[in-house]
Amino acid sequence: MRRILLFVPLLIFIGLGYFLWRGLSIDPTELPSARLNQPFPQFQLASLTEPERMMTEADLKGRPALVNVWATWCPTCKEEHTFLNQLAQQGVTIYGINYKDEPLKAREWLKRYLDPYAEVVLDQEGSLGIDLGVYGAPETYVIDAQGVIRYRHVGAVDATVWKQLKQVMDQLAGGDA
Template sequence: MRRFLLFLPLVIFLGIGFFLWKGLSIDPTELPSARLNEPFPAFEKASLTEPERMMTVADLKGEVALVNVWATWCPTCKEEHAFLNQLAKQGVTIYGINYKDEPVKAREWLKRYLDPYAEVVLDQDGKLGLDLGVYGAPETYVIDAEGVIRYRHVGAVDANVWKDLQRVMAQVAGGAGA
């Protein structure tokens, strides 16, 4: 028993070392989506641009598209906004979810920085974001024509990220899935 006690600190040290080593091999930017390959969550929320009109998940269906979660309080959202405008000009369908924001500020933002979105869902209370598993803005999802989530990107969309999103969108449009 005494011999075992002599080796106990070594065993503990090796155990802690293993878990630390294992933790270093995990990519902290890779956040799994609980909704991957599942239908976009059902919702009924007001349109940001037409507050009297209620939107549902049916408004997001029909083609392979991007869904971008954004807010005016998010500095990274401002950083990616010009690139989203470029994508929209190229014909990419982008739906917006205005996340935990003030509608007046969000509408002013879209007037000032232009509006790349086909439609914008107002998620003032954050419930839709919670149902999606949003960690924070910005987040961008690729959805297929039936409204199934095929890919998730956390962070700003730029030219490098667009290459990945474009590849996934092409796979989804071709029926290969992601």
């Protein structure tokens, strides 16, 4: 019995080693999305640029598009913003969700750094973010013309990420994105 007890610390060490090794091999940008292949969640929130106008998920339908969750307090959002402006200039439709932010700061941000968004939903309380399963900003979703979520990316959008997003959008548009 004593000999078996000598192997217990070794077995515990091997078990911990396995879980640490497994944890290091997980890519944090590939977080699962419960909303994948489901309609964009229902919402009724104010427009950031026209606060008197209420927006709903119907405002995001009509063509394949990106939906970008961003905030002025998010340093990574600032990093990706220039690239989003380039995409918008190329004709890519991008909707914004201003997440847990102050409207005045968000409007000033868009004046200062330019506005790549076709529309911006003001999600001050984070309720839409919760319904989407947002872990934090930035996150970007690809939606089809019917408003169904087809892809989710956690983190900044750059040229490398855009290649993946563009592939999905090209498939949705039949090759014309």
